[in-house]
Amino acid sequence: MKTPSVPMALIALAAIAAPPAVAQPGKLQPGLWEQTMTMKSASGQMESQMAQMQQQLASMPPEQRKMVEEMMAKQGMAMGSAGRNTTVKMCISPEQAERGDVPQQEGDCKQEVVERSGSTLRFRFACKGNPPTSGEGEYNMASPTSYSGRTTVLTQVQGKPEKMEMTHTGRWLGADCGTIKPRVSAR
Template structure:
């Protein structure tokens, strides 16, 4: 189960960022909410997500506040059930087109890019190692959907994983969540 938790942390990083490449997308700066789901054929990913959700639900208000404060300092806000995160994206982040990746052990390549869509392939040498492809499509400057599929090592065996995600712009004011570029 520990490897699945590591995998969830890795995927959370992927879910909340675009690659550290020159991605030029028409999006609105401000506070964004990102939702994601992950699946694998064995069903163990769903069990690990449920365990994480139960742990979040069982935190005391003080523990939850401490975790939220720490995550906000990294530019991330976590939703009640652990499947949503909030991030602050500035106009400068968008203009640079290099919104940061979360895992420095990953190599990424843009396969296709238009004004509202990009596809990437990636290889991550971390623990666990993984490789795959992903695609994000913006339906408007304030909303997107995405999907990715990848192969990773889980408990010493190769597993295929799939992730779907969506995002929506919430407001121009990011509140206590620091911008991505401030991390």
């Protein structure tokens, strides 16, 4: 399956879009979370590549498709049927929830909380890598088991600068994370 930079872009987006634990008075519930992200790029290239990847996945022999889907599932990811949606499952440990950390996937990303006000958290991030990615966003916690937010991502697609707008919603699935491990918090 040849899809330049799309699988890595999805992993990078999952890493930066992990839900934050919001400081007192509200905190996210520890356990398994599901986040659904919708992405819109300025050029439309990302959506086109994701639709192409979805088509390639659908045309694979069943055993090969299962292998790719299992690989994505091990990283807590699944692609939505519309091609623009990505669903990510992640685990928030009790310690992360208590500290109010902003969990993220292991990697070379720095994430900084800019402001916490009531149930709103504003942040910015920068990830090294190929391509480098940066941006900023905001999460609004509706309850300890639900949040929504938006993120602006600056990256490159096929060597050209790209700006993406993401919206995301998160919901708590339960206390047991199963085989999904908590993400390492930025320090």
